[in-house]
Amino acid sequence: MEINLTINQTPVRTSVLPGDSLLKIIRGLGYYGVKHGCESGECGACAVLLDGHPVNACVLLAAQADGHEIRTIESIGQHPEQGWRTTQGLHPIQQAFVDTGAIQCGYCTPAQVLAAKELLERNPSPSEAEVRQALSGVLCRCTGYLKPVQAVLRAAAALRGEQVDPVGSEGFGIPALPDWLPAAPQPGGVEPHAGAEEVLLTRTHIMPRIQVAPETENLQHVGKPERKLDAVKLVQGKPAFTADFDARGLLVAKVLHSSVAHALIKHIDASRARALPGVAAVLTWQDIPRVVYSTAGQSDPIPGPLDSFSLDNKVRFVGDRVAFVAAETDAIADEALRLIEVEYEPLPALFDPGQAMQPDAPLLHDEPEFVNFADSDPSRNLAAQIRIDIGDVEKGFAEADYIFEDDYEVPKVQQAHIEPHVVITYWDEDDRLVIRSSTQVPFHARRILAPVLSLPLKRIRVIKPRIGGGFGGKQEVMIEDVAAHLTIATGRPVIYEYTREEEFIAARSRHPMRIHMKTGVKADGTITANSMYALSDTGAYGCHALTVTGNTGHKAMALYVGDGPYREKPNIRFYADIVYTNHPPAGAYRGYGVPQGYWPIERHMEKIARKLGLNSLEFRLKNALRAGELHPFSTAWSEGREPRPETIETNGLVECTRQGKAAIGWDQKFDNPAWHLVPGKPHLRKGIGAALVMQGTAIPYLDMGAASIKMNDDGSFNLLVGATDLGTGSDTVLAQMAAEVLGVPVDDMITYSSDTDFTPFDKGAYASSTTYISGAAVVKAAQQVAERIRSRAARILNERAADLPVRSDEIRLLDSKAFAPDGRSVTLSEIAHHALHHADQEQIMGVASYMSPVSPPPFAAQFAEVSVDIETGQVVVDKLVMAVDSGVIINPLTASGQIEGGMTQALGYAVCEEMVYNENGAARERDLRDYHIFQANEMPKLETIFIETFEPSHPFGVKAVAEIPMDGVAPAVGNAVLDACGADVDDNPVTPEKVWRALRAVR
């Protein structure tokens, strides 16, 4: 049928099928600012304004929009500089999103801006609660909503004509401690829950508090709240993401997923599917080469077993691959999937990792091609095994006055990035295979895929556009082969994009674990020995099996070394079995095994302190690792490689604890019986809890990043990095570091990441390494360029005034000029012209790479305040405070956004997120309705504090930021629940049912 729409004030007549959604039609017309993350009305990424009201275009039939007016992000504002054409520039809402750092990956941003626009047209002076309500229909997995809410409030003020101070003008130093201790609460008083307007404080609070490292106080760009380089593009909804790319003759790929948990494919008949008009190819295991590989996007050699095939004659979980289809349309591809006939020969399925390890258990991997790594053993369903003993653990236990033992459990959870996994493949004009993918690891993907596709590596090009969130889920080479095989089969471009259901049934997740803790403690609180055993369920494949669970010990068990003589020689044991089961595979997820470790450790430490009558924070700090000490695991383990001793140079944990305590009002609340009660609400109890954590920064002697910088005629630079910005802002912080060295504004660094043909190698975005590793490479490259610029500047200045000779090492670069000590200067543009056009012509450029011998840990103190309904077990988290030592903070806006977003994901891990399977191994959670992630109107107060230390191994003193906020929220919340009502929940997440049951046990 034909319909008439008015899109962005332009009349459009188009033909649609009866079942076509408005989303499909509108993106088909080229409005790629309308994104999609679920196509079932849950994520809100597809929002448009229909006659001025926000609607989700995925659940509206195009026919229903006939005759209506539609506004998309493309009509809201545009880049202010369009050559000779003058424009109005960005809309104030867009500008506020850019200024406040409200954009991380930017995938949800167009929908948030439209929701805000509708709100402000209807209500020019909204309260913060009203803003949160307006944004609640648009899920964001990156930001924690704090900055988007601030952006809307600032935009509202600007639209009302009020003065809005520039971001950062409020300053970001930490006031002297006594000045900002919260006022003592009234006896029995309690602050209302989040959602009540008076507790929301974001109107004036944009920058995090920072205790600035003195080494960086006088820098121009490092440490400053620079705007994200890609923010202007993203806030306009430009076609920057993988699926926004259009190719002539693009086929749609779909995958037939297994309906059974464990079976041989006895017979498969795709003939009816192949015969369906519009089907271009159907591939089964019989049609493609059988090449064993690992989907884990890691460096060579991959530290795990090779146990996967693109397609196999055996399925190992509900959701495993059975066949690939490429067709002209989604509907034809879906129909083709239905026509594929599969006869399974069922095999016994294993869902319990303990049973999977039994000698008589059926084997998941009996294929002859299986390749072991380290202690993997398919004959025992072991994807990996770890046995680490540091010191003499049994002696330590013997010397203890008390032994504390307990069992803990952590669940399988989902990364839930709003942009699904998506890839487009095509042959270019040189018959090279181009893979445009939303991947965190473009270079690993190219290396891993070459043998799988029977192509030499040099004939594959991987392009990474903007990524709509990854969180480790896109550190897996999981969908690229599907589209690539189909492009090879058909010769045509192919897009493969996961549905939200596929994200839940077939993508990777966090490893669930059962953990046993045993700790020896002297009466004075000295830890004499600490031991952890982790039984980890890797699911059907061993991707990241060894390394994720290794980090559970390496990063979490390293924090408590003991005190006195035990500090000199800690006694620590970490054993783990990582077991194959017929669950969907686990993999990398932000934190990479470490959150699994801190749930048991920090719950355990809290219980020990309470049982011994010790101050729980003092007990932790007494035993915690300190600067100048050896990382205890550095002599024992390194992800299956040779370990090398590493000293901790910086550790701000004591100050983090002090500042975090003050921010949450610990001394006024903890142990204050009156504070725990809520007047007039006898069913509520308040509680406060803490957790101390550490992470790592990159993988030493392994992770490598590289950068190249080239100078342009006007004194601007192209910065090419292989590093992968998945919304974290890494492109921006890398540009800030280069700009600092070269003395130019940050937007004179034209930054591009990443394309395996054009950008230098980088291992990709994981292990919290980009700012540290790739940043050091950028600084090295910038120093090379700066050297060439100084040399040419000295030559020019000496040509101009031979009687005032200047040496190149005396030249300073600042404000896009090169200055001699006497104040004479030459602009970078003049230097570039001199080099490119005038004398001894050369391209001024630099290329450098960096690999680190160390992995300096960031440290943090995490605090949580909760209210527990003791009748229902409901836990409401009222406030989270995180004080972090991540070294020097290059960009407080992007870094605090990382902390806020990380805490929000961790909050889900603490109270509601988990993936559950039935007795046949089928997933219970298949959409974002059943799998709840926090919305803007459900958030507690969030506060981030940076305690800067200067890490000497990096030119600007940085350590990692991205992963550490995942580690401490869950145990801090668990400890706060214990504090509130005595409910001891050792099985994460702390759901109402578990709290209710624990309370019944307490009573």
Ligand code: FES
């Ligand atoms: S709500 Fe439409 S794509 Fe998610």
Ligand code: FES
């Ligand atoms: S910025 Fe919201 S989903 Fe990434």
